[in-house]
Amino acid sequence: MGLAVYPWQEELARELVSFKDNLPNGLLVYGPRGIGTIDLVIAYAKSLFCEHPHKDGTPCGECKGCKMANAYTHPDLRYVVSEAESIPRGIPFEPPSNATKDRKIYREILIHQPRELTDFLNLAPHIDKGRRIIVVYPADAIRADAAATFLKSLEEPPERTTFLLVADDIDRVLPTIRSRCRLLRAKAPTHEESLNWLKSVGIDDAEEALARAAERPCLVTDERSIRDNTDIDAKVRDQLLTLTTMAPAVRMALLKTLAQGASIELTNIAVKEGRTALPVSAVLPVLERWSYDLLAVKQGLEPHYFPAYSPQMKRLVGSVDAEKLFKYSDSLKAMRRVVTHPLNAQLIIEQAILRYRKTMANQDFD
C-alpha cells in the first residue's frame, strides 16, 4: 500500500512521494472531508524526516527522525491545525492566551497560530540540508487575520520550507493562498472501497453507517475513535463528535428531514448511539438551533443558524402559533440537561421528534 493510510489513496500517495526531492513551497491537497486526506498528509510529512525510508516512500519507523516525528517533537516539523482537528489526532494545540475555560472548541485556525511560526521560520532548519515542513489544516477555515500572516510566509517563503496545506473545500480557500500552491486533488473512494474498508476495520452495519456518513468512511471511524478515547474530557468529546459526525452532507440530510415539518418520520432520523455517524449528542443541538430559527422566522426575522432554509421555515411556521414554538424550544432545552446518559439518549430524540411533529401540526404535546 506504500505510504497510503487508506486503500483508496495509493495514487495520491505515489504523487506525494514523487515530490519528495523537489518540494514546492506550498502544496495544497484538497478533497471532501471524511476521506482521510489529512491523515495521509500527516503520514507524508512525517516520512520526510525518515533517515532510511523505503523505496516506496514509507518511513522506517525506527530512526531518530521517525521517532521524533511520531512523538510530535521534531524541531523542523510544525502543525498549524485547528483545535478541533488537533485533539482527536493527539497533535499538541496551544489555545490563545485569552481563551476562556467554558469556550467552544476552536474549529478555525486562529491568529496566534501562524504568529507562533515566525520565530520558527526565522531560524535555519535544525537538520543540516534538511527542510522545514508545516502542515496546515483546514486551509479552508483560516480566520481572516490569521490568513494575512500566512500569506506573508507563503509570498516570501524562507528557504528550505514547505507548507503542506489540506482543505476540505477548495472553493473556500482564499484565492491568494491557492495561487501560491501546487494543487493536488484527493479522490473520494468508491462505495465499494469504503464499504470493504469499513468492514475490514470491524464496523458493524458498514452499509448503514456509510449511508449515514454520506459516503465518507473516515467519519465513521473518526467517530468511533473519539468515542473510545477516554483521555478526552467528556464535554470536549461531545463537541468533537458533533463536528466529526455532523459533516455538511450529514447535517444537510438532517435539516432536509426537519424541513418536512408535520410529516416528519422518526425513521428518517434513525439515530442509534454508538453505531452510526449520527449520534444523538449531535442531533439535539441541531434541533435546538432549528427551533430557535423557526421562532425567529415566526417573528419576521431571518434564520440565524440555517439561513439557506429560510423559505422552508417560512412555510413551516405559517400555521403554527408562536406560543407552541416557544414551548417546543423550551422543552428541547430541558431535554438537553438529561441527555447525558446514552441509554436514555435514544428515547429523548424520539420524544423530541414526536414533539416536533405535533408542534409543526400546531398541536399540543403531552
Ligand SMILES: [Zn+2]
Ligand atoms: Zn526512519
